[in-house]
């Protein structure tokens with residue numbers, strides 16, 4: 386099994402370890418996931434054929450609480466990817482000081498090729514396969530790439546059937562009608578927006594003088610693009626898996642959202658441009674071209690490994706906000722640092738999703754539900770407080786913001802490891 390992605394993720398940890406007096410025990414433990422499950426999920430397709438899919442769930446570390454992390458449906462899902470995503474969740478939850486550890490799950494498939502009924506059978510089959518690995522006090526999944534509230538609803542229902550009791554707190558990102566939280570659907574983009582606004586204020590930049598390019602136009606990317614547009618930023622380019630569109634004067638993001646929802650492709654927005662006078666003046670561009678645009682802010686909001694040793698030199702953006710998990714490799718980090726690009730790291734920037742998931746879990750367990758303004762106020766307070774702390778550590782220790790975020794998280798993890806004791810009885 387390749388461990389390339391996890392080893393690269395671990396490199397970020399090694400840099401932070403130089404700045405925090407962490408015991409050898411802690412650093413050794415953090416190199417390995419606590420438990421990794423691989424399952425086969427046989428489902429009957431609509432045409433009667435049987436097909437077996439491979440699924441994964443990884444619980445990386447639960448020292449600070451039950452593990453938490455999304456479920457991804459994507460052709461590129463592997464054990465290495467899921468372990469890396471679970472590693473990042475561990476540090477993300479610690480950066481936000483959530484009483485949770487890190488996990489992640491996924492199924493290797495292209496969900497666009499399945500019907501709705503096939504997707505439901507697959508989602509329920511996945512929960513059948515991992516039911517003994519998850520639970521409201523053990524491991525709580527949520528949405529990630531190509532999964533959504535409808536899928537979370539099926540999964541919660543399946544788990545409740547298996548346990549013979551209604552169990553809303555086993556999964557977050559559910560539809561509101563099944564115990565979902567207000568604001569979870571926009572939480573990742575919203576949290577990133579709060580961080581971006583707080584950091585731009587520090588850098589004395591106004592929205593009107595700032596251009597932005599956003600890669601990925603799904604749950605995370607479309608929400609932050611819209612919030613930036615509403616706040617007066619000039620969002621000049623957006624993209625999805627098929628490519629992107631560019632307009633130097635700035636895109637009309639509400640119209641792009643409308644067309645993307647009806648056509649499923651950003652490029653179709655371009656092709657149908659004449660339908661709407663607001664969006665008839667675009668150029669198309671590839672994802673590679675988008676990443677290299679001369680903009681002030683670049684927001685990768687799609688997949689990992691988008692900026693690597695091969696293309697980091699071409700990146701011109703002064704500020705990069707990682708809304709995706711792991712969009713920049715550690716080798717690319719070094720190149721960007723030499724070019725003085727300021728990278729705001731994923732484990733801080735995209736933590737709004739898991740923070741509101743935590744709120745959803747709290748609401749499910751208490752039975753008391755919060756309003757949207759209450760959710761967003763709590764999110765803003767928590768994520769901006771931690772962003773300020775990460776910024777302060779980076780200034781004080783003269784280190785990249787990514788390393789500062791790991792230092793911040795490591796201190797909390799180490800404190801929990803120490804408080805728990807050595808558990809020396811494990812060592813024979």
Ligand SMILES: NC(=O)C1=CN([C@@H]2O[C@H](COP(=O)(O)OP(=O)(O)OC[C@H]3O[C@@H](n4cnc5c(N)ncnc54)[C@H](OP(=O)(O)O)[C@@H]3O)[C@@H](O)[C@H]2O)C=CC1
Pocket residue numbers: 528529530531532573600601602603604605606624625626627649650672686687688689708709710735736738739
């Ligand atoms: N959802 C959440 O709560 C959280 C998500 N994240 C991270 O944010 C990122 C995006 O997730 P999310 O928005 O939820 O996922 P979605 O499934 O909602 O959207 C994914 C978007 O990325 C696009 N995309 C897929 N492949 C590529 C590619 N190769 N190049 C460019 N764009 C591509 C998709 O295009 P198309 O529409 O054409 O398929 C789609 O627009 C992931 O890294 C995820 O882990 C992080 C924290 C929380």
Ligand SMILES: O=C(O)CCC(=O)C(=O)O
Pocket residue numbers: 453454455456477525526527528529557558710735736738739740742743
């Ligand atoms: O909402 C959650 O619990 C997890 C979200 C997630 O998968 C992520 O932050 O990458």
